Amino acid sequence: MARPMSGVVRNVIIIGSGPAGYTAGLYSARALLEPLMFAGYMSGGQLMLTSDVENYPGYPQGIGGPEMMVELREQAERFGLEVHDKNVERIDVSSRPFKVWVEGEEFLAETLIICTGAEAIWLGAEGEDAQKGRGISTCATCDGAFFRDEEVIVVGGGDSAMEEATFLTRFANKVTIINRRDVFRASKLMYQRAANHPKIEIRPFRTVKAWLSNEKGLTGAVLEDPRDGNNEEIACTGAFIAIGHKPLTRFLDGQIETDSSGYILHHEHTMTSVPGVFAAGDVVDSRYRQAVTAAGMGCAAAMDAERWLEDQS
Ligand SMILES: Cc1cc2nc3c(=O)[nH]c(=O)nc-3n(C[C@H](O)[C@H](O)[C@H](O)COP(=O)(O)OP(=O)(O)OC[C@H]3O[C@@H](n4cnc5c(N)ncnc54)[C@H](O)[C@@H]3O)c2cc1C
Incomplete structure (x- = not known):
């Protein structure tokens, strides 16, 4: 792919x-708007972190997250799409054309579509990276069904943790909620x-000090009592971390x-507080x-941007 030309005013820049x-x-x-996309530090987004996507329509056998994202890009x-x-x-969206800086270079566009997503907050416990998207997940709706008749843990004390745990009882034999304190943020x-x-x-x-695994995947966790530092092991083949998400809007x-x-x-609709700037996906x-x-929201944002551009001419 050639270098994107700075100085040219694009109809749409997608971030x-x-x-x-x-x-x-x-x-x-x-819609022939010749969009330019800056794909970001994690080209393909969050699904690059997961092996199986079973709930996206059109893939009866499921599909690997990275494969799906390659197909979306190719399409x-x-x-x-550049x-x-x-x-x-x-x-800088203080005036049009809007300005976008990439590696110090300035790009101009009549509209922006911001799709920078959100990052799940992970625990950072020992052994976590190796099991991400395998035994350890941040989305029960996405991955709960992989743990039928198994024992899982949910980490967190807010509404999301309670919701994820309750949802997981449809599949798992046992769900243990681990929370750092005896005070719960949940309603x-x-x-x-x-x-x-x-x-x-x-x-x-209880906090998770380390994850335990073998060649087949997750087998358990070492829990620590923050009051006295005592450790104990808990068996589980799945773990769901529900301590929050951080939208990438800095x-x-x-x-x-x-x-x-x-x-x-x-x-x-999908327009933000700045006319001509649209946003879609987990970032909203x-x-x-x-x-x-x-x-679905990405589709809506593109259609809204197209109509907005038409109204300006
Ligand atoms: C492990 C895991 C498994 C999941 N499994 C499923 C599942 O099975 N089914 C399902 O429906 N959902 C699943 N999800 C949720 C799903 O991945 C998200 O809902 C979806 O990816 C959100 O899409 P998005 O386009 O809004 O943002 P994201 O996928 O988060 O993509 C954001 C993009 O923005 C880019 N970006 C960020 N900052 C910048 C910047 N400054 N400049 C340029 N680019 C930037 C990133 O590089 C990335 O490409 C899973 C999520 C995770 C973490």
């Missing part, structure tokens, strides 16, 4: 290359629903309205966080 970005790329390329490139595997450092209702479930055990005052430097957690807010969505919902 981020997950399902939202590639779908926005596909739609805007097919969008076929219609002319992709560069580079990170956007900062933007009373969500906590009680989990606490009253016969398959769920709640273990307060590079916006406060120019686009976000909520207090940093998720971009939509003002009109703290609720569903699915590839298919991100892709």
Whole structure:
């Protein structure tokens, strides 16, 4: 791929290359807007971290996350999406054309579609990296069904942890919730629903010190009591970390309205607080966080950008 030309005003620059970005790329390329994409530090997005995606429509046998992202990219490139595997450092949306800086170089566009996603917050416990997307997940909706009749743990004390644990009882024999303290951030209702479930055990005052595994995958965890440092082992073949997500919006430097957690807010359909700047996928969505919902929103953002451009001419 040739270097993208700076100085030329593009119709659309798409920032981020997950399902939202590639779908926005596909739609805007097919609308002949000649979109330019900066794919970012993790080309392909979060699905590059997972081996099996079984809930994206159109793949009856499931598909590997990285394979799916290669296919999404190929499909969008076929219609002319220009992709560069580079990170956007900062933007200036105070006037049009908008400015985007990549490796110190300035690019101009009439519209931006921000699809930079969110990062799950991981524990960083010993052995975690090797089991990410194998035995250790951050999404029960995505991976829960892989743990039918097995024992799993959920780490966290908020509503997400309670929801994930309750959902996992559909598949797992036993679900143990591990929380650092005996105070839970979850709402009373969500906590009680989990606490009253016969398959769920709640273990307060525990942190994960290390993950245990063999050649087949995860086998358990070493738990530590933060009060006295005592260790114990727990057996599990799956673990779900539910301690939060961080939307990747720091590079916006406060120019686009976000909520207090940093998720971009939509003002009109997929348009943000700045007319001409659109956003799609996990960077605006703290609720569903699915590839298919991100892709759907990417489609909507591209269509909104196209209509907005038409209205300007
Ligand atoms: C381990 C794991 C397994 C999952 N399994 C499933 C599943 O089975 N099914 C399902 O539906 N969902 C699953 N999900 C959730 C799914 O991956 C996300 O909902 C989806 O990827 C969100 O898409 P997105 O396009 O919004 O953003 P992301 O996929 O998060 O992509 C964000 C993109 O933005 C780029 N970026 C970030 N900052 C910058 C920047 N400054 N400049 C340029 N680019 C930037 C990154 O490089 C990346 O390409 C899983 C998630 C994880 C972590």
